[in-house]
Amino acid sequence: MADAGLFIGWGEVVRGREEKAIQVFNESVQYYGGLQQEGRIESFEVCLLEPHGGDLQGFMLLRGSQEQMDAIHNDEEFQRQLTRANLIVEGLGIVPAAFGEELGRQMGMYQAQVAELV
Numbered sequence: 001m002a003d004a005g006l007f008i009g010w011g012e013v014v015r016g017r018e019e020k021a022i023q024v025f026n027e028s029v030q031y032y033g034g035l036q037q038e039g040r041i042e043s044f045e046v047c048l049l050e051p052h053g054g055d056l057q058g059f060m061l062l063r064g065s066q067e068q069m070d071a072i073h074n075d076e077e078f079q080r081q082l083t084r085a086n087l088i089v090e091g092l093g094i095v096p097a098a099f100g101e102e103l104g105r106q107m108g109m110y111q112a113q114v115a116e117l118v
């Protein structure tokens with residue numbers, strides 16, 4: 001079961017780069033699909049957001065073990081994909097995420113620190 005993830009969020013497409021954005025988006029979905037087929041990640045989701053006046057336009061969420069996420073985050077092909085995406089969208093961000101048992105561990109650490117600082 002996945003206990004870690006990578007949240008990859010993006011903002012508006014750079015004007016004039018819309019066709020390239022579609023190309024890079026499709027390449028990314030294929031890349032993450034390949035990672036899943038190879039067992040390098042457990043799963044991934046893609047979410048496009050409706051216009052809402054905010055900066056976040058969509059995101060991909062990769063799921064797996066902490067070791068898988070660390071390996072992917074440091075993978076040269078992953079970095080290449082992010083570099084391509086960064087050239088066509090504003091506000092690209094990659095944030096580690098916690099799920100399942102790791103979420104419990106993170107909350108336990110937070111609660112311990114709250115108790116210590118109160």
